[in-house]
Amino acid sequence: MNLQDIEAFVAVAETGSVNRAAVRLNLTQPATTRRIQNFEASMGDAPLFNRAVKPAVLTSLGNHVLEHCRRVLTAVAELEASTTKTADPAGDLKAGIAHGMGEMVLTTPLDALRRTFARIRLQVSSNWTSNLIKEVRSGALDCAVGLLTDAHTVPAGLTRLSLGADQVVIVAASKTPTRRSGTPWRLRDLASEGWLLNPPGCGCRAALVKAFDRLQLPLHIAAGSAASSGSAPGPPRRSPGAGNDSAHPPGDGKRRAYAACCGCGPT
DNA sequence: GGGCAGATGCGAACTGTTTA
DNA sequence: TAAACAGTTCGCATCTGCCC
Incomplete structure (x- = not known):
């Protein structure tokens, strides 16, 4: 049993799909499947998912294990935070930019971000704002800069920060x-x-x-x-x-x- | 029956251990 | 210390089986 397998199990349980979990974990679907299989094997081949239905759903044992796994990941996150509290943010930051905003976002603001947080590795992709919202919600993106109108809604659980207003000509x-x-x-x-x-x-x-x-x-x-x-x-x-x-x-x-x-x- | 999600086979790359 | 080997993990391609 290792942390990566636990993370994969939690990701599949929370997203309800091996594919979506793979996106969240930056892996492919086969790799994610194998992590789940490894995890189940480490639990004594305990059936954590009911694969008789598609998409697979958690068994009662799987739900029980999920709660323990979440506590494990929380504890690990707290441990990491306690050792890196004074350090700059580091790691991969997956950011989405709305079509048409590239010139605005990809130049000065992104350069400033790189200069300020040198240990962050940026991965930038472009999409429609509505798709960006879905990707942030699924975990495929960490954040996104988009164009929102009154007609757009931001799902509960996501934090929305207004950066400014633009005019429609x-x-x-x-x-x-x-x-x-x-x-x-x-x-x-x-x-x-x-x-x-x-x-x-x-x-x-x-x-x-x-x-x-x-x-x-x-x-x-x-x-x-x-x-x-x-x-x-x-x-x-x-x-x-x-x-x-x-x-x-x-x-x-x-x-x-x-x-x-x-x-x-x-x- | 077609589409889609998940499982599996296979090879490549990487990492850790052993040995000369 | 470096080479050889074994084990692990990953991705691509493909197969399987469920659902509509």
């Missing part, structure tokens, strides 16, 4: 009448426009719909931009034709508005 065709200098645009002014939005599920889209609903204004959707692979919406097209959907080809004289969004992902 609405781009309209040049033929849209201009406002007098200094007079701000209001959503009411754009209610008659046709909107080009990311597909349903996009956080910015949901927030816009919510804002229109609040004002009891109609939202005319001219077209939704094509999503990338999967259900996650892609960022706004930056091709020369961006903002021009097939329903209203360039130069047709019809006014249109465009809500830009990059990185928030499905809610």
